[in-house]
Structures are given as C-alpha cells and as structure tokens.
Amino acid sequence: MSPSVGKTIVCLRGDYQAIKVIKEREKLLLMQGIVIINDYNKNNHMGFDVIISPLRGTPEYTVYHPLISSFKNVIYEEDPEKALNKAISYPNESFDKAIVGIDPGKLCGYVIFADDLIINVGKRGCDEIGEEIKSRISKINHRRIEILLGSGEGWSEASVSLLDSGLSYKIIREDEVARRMPKIPMLNIFKDRDIRSAVAIALKGGKM
Numbered sequence: 282m283s284p285s286v287g288k289t290i291v292c293l294r295g296d297y298q299a300i301k302v303i304k305e306r307e308k309l310l311l312m313q314g315i316v317i318i319n320d321y322n323k324n325n326h327m328g329f330d331v332i333i334s335p336l337r338g339t340p341e342y343t344v345y346h347p348l349i350s351s352f353k354n355v356i357y358e359e360d361p362e363k364a365l366n367k368a369i370s371y372p373n374e375s376f377d378k379a380i381v382g383i384d385p386g387k388l389c390g391y392v393i394f395a396d397d398l399i400i401n402v403g404k405r406g407c408d409e410i411g412e413e414i415k416s417r418i419s420k421i422n423h424r425r426i427e428i429l430l431g432s433g434e435g436w437s438e439a440s441v442s443l444l445d446s447g448l449s450y451k452i453i454r455e456d457e458v459a460r461r462m463p464k465i466p467m468l469n470i471f472k473d474r475d476i477r478s479a480v481a482i483a484l485k486g487g488k489m
Contacts (some may be wrong), residue, residue, distance in 0.1 A: 287314050288314065288315045288316070288331070288369070289315075289328065289329050289330050290315065290316070290317045290330065290332075290333065290368045291318055291321055291329045291331070291332045292317055292318070292333040292368075293319065293332065293335045293341055293345045294333060294334075294335050294339075294341060294364075295335065295339065295340070295341045296336060296361070299364070301361075302365055303317055303319070303361075306365065306400070306401070309402065312470050313399065315369065315398075321348065321349070329354070330354065330371065331354045331356060331368045331371040331372075332349055332356065333355075333368050334346070334349065334355050336359065354372070356368050356371070360420060362417075363420045366421050366422070369398065370395070370422065375422035375423055375424060376395040376423045377423070377424050377425065378395075378423065378426070378427070379393060379394065379418060379423040379426045380393070380427050380428075380429065380483050381393050381394075381414055381426070381427070381429065382394075382429050382431075382453075382479040382480060382482035382484070382486070383410060383414070383430045383450075383479055383482065384433065384476075384479040384482055385407050385430065385431055385433050385434065385436040385439045386407075386433060386434055386475060387434075388404045388406060389404065389407040389410040389475075390402075390403075390404050390474075390478060390479045391404070391405070391414065391476075392476060392479040392480045392483050393414075393417055393421070395423065399480070401417050402476050404473070404475060407435045407442060408438050408439075408442050410439050410442050410443065411439075411442035411443040411444070411446030411448055412442070414428065414443070414448060415447070415448060427451065427486070428443065429451050429453050429483055429485075429486035430450045430452055431453055431458065431478065432452050432453065432455050433478075436452070453482045453485055455478070455482070457485065458482055458485050
C-alpha cells in the first residue's frame with residue numbers, strides 16, 4: 282500500500298448509489314492517501330486531480346456541468362463504482378494488474394488490489410464469492426488479473442463458486458501465509474481477521 286499516492290477526487294454526484302459507494306470506500310482510500318470531497322470550488326480547481334461528473338439530467342449536472350465542461354480531468358460514467366475506479370486510476374485509462382486475495386472459512390473474506398492500492402475489501406458466503414468477485418472486477422479497467430485462494434476451510438466451496446463464474450485461480454498455502462502475516466505492516470489498518478488474511482494471501486501470491 283502506498284500512503285504517498287496523494288490524490289484528490291471531487292465527486293459531484295448526489296444520487297443514492299454514488300453516495301453509498303463513496304461512503305463504503307472513502308475511509309479505506311483515505312488511509313492510502315486518496316481524498317474524496319463532494320464540493321467544487323471554482324477558484325481552486327487546479328487543486329483537484331480528477332472530477333466525477335454528476336449524472337446528466339440531475340440538478341447537480343445543471344449546476345456543475347457549465348463549470349467543468351472545459352476540463353479534461355472529468356470522468357463521465359453512469360455506474361458509480363466504475364466511475365470511482367476510473368478516478369482512482371486517472372490519468373491512466375486502466376490499472377496494470379488487479380490481484381484478488383480470498384480467505385475461505387465460514388465466510389470468504391476478500392481484498393482487491395489494483396496496482397499498489399487496495400480498492401475493495403469485503404466478506405461473502407463462499408458459495409457466492411465467485412459472483413461477488415466477478416461483479417467487482419468487471420467494474421475495474423485492468424490489463425492483467427490474478428485470483429489467489431487460500432487453502433483453509435471452505436476453499437473447495439469457494440473453488441466451485443469461482444469456476445462456475447468463469448474465474449481461474451491459484452491456491453495459496455495458508456500455513457505459509459500465517460508465518461508471514463506479522464511482518465506485513467499494512468495489516469494494522471484492518472481489524473477483521475478474514476480481511477487481514479486475504480491481504481496476506483494477495484501479497485504472498487501476487488507480484489505487485
């Protein structure tokens with residue numbers, strides 16, 4: 282994880298789905314140096330790295346579009362999760378590599394790295410993890426992807442779910458991951474044990 286990324290994203294959307302996506306991810310991104318604000322100051326637009334445009338036809342679009350229409354650093358995207366991911370990767374059109382780490386158990390904890398940033402974390406039933414990961418990665422522009430599944434309890438159920446969703450994966454031995462976990466500083470930002478393990482699995486098997 283790279284706390285020195287130092288990016289400011291202005292999200293001008295006021296629709297419920299966009300607000301929900303931002304609320305779910307703003308703390309995680311802030312810990313990695315990405316700040317999301319929802320106010321536009323026309324006197325300080327040079328301080329913003331990228332702007333997420335409001336949806337066409339909304340009151341926010343009527344207000345803000347005349348102010349930002351001449352800028353090149355504006356993301357026009359209806360899907361709020363895709364819009365945020367595009368803003369994170371800006372000025373690049375896509376991430377080079379996405380790495381998914383999955384820790385199976387009673388629930389599957391997962392983490393998604395995009396290059397050197399963690400952009401998604403979550404938990405899902407292992408019989409549904411394939412559908413969840415497929416949906417998440419479909420909203421990330423990336424050149425390469427690697428999915429890494431821990432060998433712990435529940436891995437077979439997760440395996441079937443991933444394969445049924447058309448996703449290939451690599452098995453990572455969790456005994457090796459457990460030995461490495463105390464040496465990974467970034468784990469300190471996560472309290473959930475399954476998420477911590479998923480991060481360690483991603484870092485163990487993936488080459489960032």
